[in-house]
Amino acid sequence: MDTVSLIDVASYLPGPPITTDYFTRHAPSDRKAQNIMFRAPAHRHHVAAAESAVDMAERAIAPLIDRHGTAAIDGIDVLLTHTQLPDLPVLGCGAELARRLGMRPRCILDLHNGGCAAYIYMLDLARTLLSSRPDAHTALIVAVQNSAGQIFTQPDVRPLAQAAVPGDGCGVGLLHRSDRAPILDVECRHYPQFAGDMTAAIEPPRKYWEPGTGQLRIAFTESKIATVFARGNRLVPEVALAVCDRIGVRSTEVDTFVTNQPNRLFLRNWREALELPPEHHPDTFDACGNLFGAAIPVTLDTENRAGRIPNGALVLLAGFAHAGDFAAAAAIRWGAAPPPPPRTHDPLTPRCR
Known part of the structure; x- marks a missing residue:
């Protein structure tokens, strides 16, 4: 390839x-x-x-x-x-x-x-x-x-x-x-057995395109919340560590770990599973909430514009979808760091001639 x-x-x-x-x-x-x-x-x-x-x-x-x-x-x-x-x-x-x-x-x-x-x-x-x-x-x-x-x-x-x-x-x-900034490896895993666990609800029940008075929402029960939470805790570290293993690095060597941002507990558990300190796992949850599919690129861009991902850094992306029917991870050798701002002349320092 x-x-x-x-x-x-x-x-x-x-x-x-x-x-x-x-x-x-x-x-x-x-x-x-x-x-x-x-x-x-x-x-x-x-x-x-x-x-x-x-x-x-x-x-x-x-x-x-x-x-x-x-x-x-x-x-x-x-x-x-x-x-x-x-x-x-x-x-x-x-x-x-x-x-x-x-x-x-x-x-x-x-x-x-x-x-x-x-x-x-x-x-x-x-x-x-x-x-x-x-x-x-x-x-x-x-x-x-x-x-x-x-x-x-x-x-x-x-x-x-x-x-x-x-x-x-x-x-x-x-x-x-x-x-220039190679994608080193990607792991994508589908779990079709979990595909039916994400549902939508409308009261009174109807198909979402049919006329009616109820409003569409995502349906959660206490048992489903616990099940999805357990899956998410497991799936994201699994795919992330699989990528690390294939490119021959330990998880502790990752410079920046960017995941989807569903809630604070997932973020803490994923970071701890990879044995990374908080400063290596950017968190945009409190500023942006759960951005679903946009969370990884928005967080990545936020960190990059802040100058916290230098060129040459090992960046690991990971996330899971819906109720756990898909999970993926990718490793990138970073090469998109913004250039440093131009130096301005200090009037107190004489120019070189």
């Missing part, structure tokens, strides 16, 4: 931060709110009413255009997108995004599974497509989470404990067939 690199990342968060009071002032006493799975973050962002998934993706890609030029995006060969809540039934946002940005990709693929690990899934697919097609050299991957401000703010859903956890955002990645 030809070497494929993740050469840049960017992200977008819609609107101003929303505080937890937006939810708690409407919430009745709910014992699920005491469950650590639903402990609310301090802030989250919500997509605007008129803001589409394509709008979010276009805004997330803008920094890539600023840094690499319009031609670098116009000439993308492979475009992969994942949208948590498609704006139109059936149709993802890939083709419309390509039209808006003037792209003519040889391959456009809207990925509807992968969930919170979709960014890693797209990394693997992009790497495979670029390596197997001699005429393809660049790929753009896009993960949009847009359900928090649309599903979880409905009047009947907003008072539930689960509503305060998600946030909206979009993260993107630019890939080249090169060895």
Whole structure:
């Protein structure tokens, strides 16, 4: 397989931060709110009413255009997108995004599974497509989470404990067939036996597209919460350690460990399973909430823009999806660190002549 690199990342968060009071002032006493799975973050962002998934993706890609030029995006060969809540039934946002940005990709693929690990899934697919097609050299991957401000703010859903956890955002990645910032290895594992454990509910019951009065929500029971929690604790370290083993490093040698951000307890348990200190495992949960599929690229971009991922660092991405039907991990030798700011002249220091 030809070497494929993740050469840049960017992200977008819609609107101003929303505080937890937006939810708690409407919430009745709910014992699920005491469950650590639903402990609310301090802030989250919500997509605007008129803001589409394509709008979010276009805004997330803008920094890539600023840094690499319009031609670098116009000439993308492979475009992969994942949208948590498609704006139109059936149709993802890939083709419309390509039209808006003037792209003519040889391959456009809207990925509807992968969930919170979709960014890693797209990394693997992009790497495979670029390596197997001699005429393809660049790929753009896009993960949009847009359900928090649309599903979880409905009047009947907003008072539930689960509503305060998600946030909206979009993260993107630019890939080249090169060895500048190589993707060292990827592990993707499907667990079909768990696929039926993620459900949606509407009261009174109906299919979500049928007319009615009930509002769609994700359904949780106490037993299901415990089951999903146990799976998540196990699956993410398993795929992460599998990648470490194949590239011949110990988990303690990882410089930056970026995961999806479902809740504080998962983050702590995953970090401890890999024996990493907190500063090696970035946490955007309190600032952004659970960003589902966008969490990994948004967190990655946040750390990179802050200058905390130097070129040459070993970056490990990992996450699991839905109720545990998919998990993935990827190792990258980082090469997308932003350049240092230009030095300004200190008037008290004489210039060299």
